[in-house]
Amino acid sequence: MKDRRIVCRCEDLTEEEIIHAIEEGYDNLESLKRYTGATTGSCQGKGCLMHIIRILSQKTGKSPDEIGLTTQRPPVNPVPLFLLAEGDEK
């Protein structure tokens, strides 16, 4: 069986799938994120973003600094809706 290196556990993505997407032309971080779903699962990138940046860096020759980070969106950790519903605008 072929090696399957899982780089995003929430969305069950392998390194090969990320490379395939980059080769398809989704070769900037924001597009790669949307096309593969990497960093959009339940960890919101905490477990996979660095792997994705590493692969993108290796494939494109850009440094991690040039690649940057995806837009970081709230909340930092998942919050159940019933707690948020108790929130007070003020």
Next chain:
Amino acid sequence: MKVAIIGGGVIGLSTAYFLAREGADVTVFEQKYLLYGASGRNSGGITAMHDNEAMIELAKRSIELYEVLPSEVDFNFLFRQDGYIKVAATGDDFEALKEEVRLQNSLGVKSRIIDAYEVKDFIPDFNEESIIGGAYEPSGGVIFPWPVIWGLAKGCRELGVEIRDNTEVKEILVENGRVEGVVAGDETFRAEYVVNAAGAWSNRISSMAGVELDNKIIKEEICVTESLKPYLNQYLLDITTGVYLSQSMRGEIVGGILGSEADNLSTSSTLDFVFRYSRRAIELIPKLKGLALLRQWAGVYDEGKDGLPVVGETKIDGFIQANGFGKAGMSVGPAVGEELAKLILKGKSEKLAVFNPERF
């Protein structure tokens, strides 16, 4: 014929696609990456339940196109036609729904008024006490906006369209009342037609051509929860509070609140939004309360001053507006593209006549 389209969203790419299919030489300019604007930030609600005749016709045609375009461009748009439900929590809003359904029915849309218990037939965990009544339309539903854009972009490229992302249009060339092209990046592109499909950025683009445009800017916020097994088939919109939600093909509950007018293009997220959204979402479907919110974001779109899109020719020959679609861009995009291609290539589109930019 050379056409420059400004904006790589659903309107710009649909227009590029239908123009290229008829042999036009099209270049699309996207200031950032595809999906940066509202076409990449919306919740994918598709419906023919509009309250304006021309919008209903465009939405009907777009639903037909969404059924055939995926095989034409060989890319699955993940369009799930499980129906679209609007609910109302006040008597006045319910009356407004009844009125729009009458108009829709007269145009062949199979929408119908339903009571609160019928909503429960569609959504078993729905709280019938949270509303007065609703309307249901079977041909609508949920589309995944990202593959719509990827698929249209693929179809465009295969027809020879050049899509230039990260390329901001800096200048629109006008000579003797006629558009001559655009300056984008540091290059000049000659074109006989320039289409302004820049969404929330359309006012700025229009001023580059010396054409006044005063679309409202609307900011809207959306959030997404963790994934569930298939649970919610229909797209649900509460017209009284503006709260809407649906389940994506990935299982997440995607929901938001209809936007309100903004004086800038900021896409910052607010805590106030998730408080208000969570409260109403739980009233509508109490079982959602234990779901965890994973991520929230915001987007901006534009809307014509009278609430209708701004589409058609302007006082500058060849400079075409295709903006101001409000929250309906995804619902009417493909048909708008098809009609704009007719307008540009054949000089006429009856379906777009009421959206004439000169009406103000």
